[in-house]
Amino acid sequence: MSKTFSARLQEALLQALSATDFAADLPEGFAPKVDQAQNRQFGDYQTNAAMMLAKPLKKNPREVAAQIIEKFEPADLCDEPTMAGPGFINFTLKEDALAGELLRILADESHHGVATVEDPKTVVLDFSAPNVAKPMHVGHIRSTIIGDSLGRIARFLGHRTITDNHIGDWGTQFGMILWGWKNLLDEDALAEKPVEELLRIYREVNARTKEDEALRETCKSELVALQAGDEENLKIWETCVDVSKQGLQGIYDRLDVSFDHWLGESFYNDRLAPLVDDLLDQKIAEESDGAICVFFPETKGLEDKPAIIRKADGGFLYATTDLATIDYRLNEWKADAVWYVVGAPQQLHFDQIFKISEKRGQSADLEFIPFGSILGKDRKMLRTRSGDTVQLADVLDEAVERAAKVVIEKNPDLEPSEQQAVAEVIGIGAVKYAELSQYRLTDYIFDWDNMLALKGNTAPYLLNAYVRTRAIFRKLGEDYTVLETAVFEEQAEKDLALKLAQFAETVPQVLVDFKPNTLANYLYELAMAYHRFWEACPVLRVEGDLRATRLALCEQTGRTLRTGLGLLGIRTTEFM
């Protein structure tokens, strides 16, 4: 497989460097960067290698640049590089190179020129992980959508990817649910809308325990009974988990998110006690005030932040479960890496369990991939227990409803069922894109209009570009065949062709720092380039190679948008 433009330019640049007078004096391991030019007036790619080298070589940067340019052999890739400003070297690709690349990526129907990784890893992705017996609220959307997208991208790049929904099916909340089930349950409501009924009793009990000390104790004893294996409580617990999973599955189906496994906290129950014993044996953990703790005296920032893995009353905590989960993933799944897509407030927790894993001699690449909070209007965290948090299902309903309004307005003649199907793609896509197009650590204030916008840099903008690629082939009456000779007449065509080629440079970049918004931004730029092309370049009204080239650009834009949106977990529609 051939390489991206930036990789090829980088190779040529290294060649040039090795031919210069100062080749022997280059810093060891010097790897010049070739970046996409920020501004078209500077060509297509640029490097600041000369300026980087000026200091160690004790030379004037422009002198260095001049010599690099002199030795640079562009082959048929680009024109003679030019020097600009304080010592930039700018590269402008040849039209033939652009044309050749277009043909190459068209031939690569599944990956569009994106190279798969040389050393595939087994990556476990831990994301979404809602609590059972409570429906997902807006706060769960980030983990679910970001995690799903990272999983799709890792898989696309060739990693063995395992997604695991580590649901909270064993927490202390079950004390309250058990009591509520026994005392407040409305059987008819349970049969009718099980998830809602579970939420209702949970909220009711939660509210009562705030006032009622005795009830708190009763709930606690229900929990203890469950943990001790009480048959009735276990039965209720199983039913709750079952019902909740079905409710969650409905949301996941709608979001087009799926998991390879659903190994919740309860799965690890048997493994907790032996794990703590083992940590004690190895002197990694010790007793302190009755609890079993791991201390980190040698780690800056954690000196006074022990991790508790067994409470004084013998109970285990989520740190214990998470450690057992790491064992399982490493031993059973042979994971090389585990990626946790979890909210930023849990930074300390993950620092601790990663450190413990290290103390145990485990060497897997454990990554905490945090995201910022969704805040309420008061700029405070949207709290799960505040009672009136916005439910995810409601957000999706509202999104689809808003999309439907526009679809009906724009396409009054469409069958209602088709209108609804299109609205579903647009509405859900809009919600996902709103999340994925922004940097994951940015906090934001929940706002319907913001989250569900349909104008500007949103999913509908990208979907519209895709739809326009399809409209052309519908009108043409046949599918794309094969392009033999690419010719360019307009700047808009070359800009689009270059953008298409850069898909291969963009996708791998997402996993460097786990930022799907890098891909979202790229797709937005691609859609913009296509919309400009659309305005400037009629396709069906021109003839010959030019028409074939433009059809190819349409086809490749459609493929790239479909694949790229697919990597974000966003579906496409043929019309809108």
Next chain:
RNA sequence: GCGCCCGUAGCUCAGCUGGAUAGAGCAACGGACUUCUAAUCCGUAGGUCCCGUGUUCGAAUCACGGCGGGCGUGCCA
């Protein structure tokens, strides 16, 4: 107290592994549809990149110190 994250146009946000005049969208104003989907395109206007100091040929980006906001910090998850 200590730790982590955020602070960029009126609003919502990109850009942050140092690079050229800091970019989008929304809102405002002005243009372009007998045309392959105008959910589009083109243009105008809008900035102490929170403040200060430092490193550097070069800082929104890195370091240090502040300020403002959010979150976390031994027996919830």
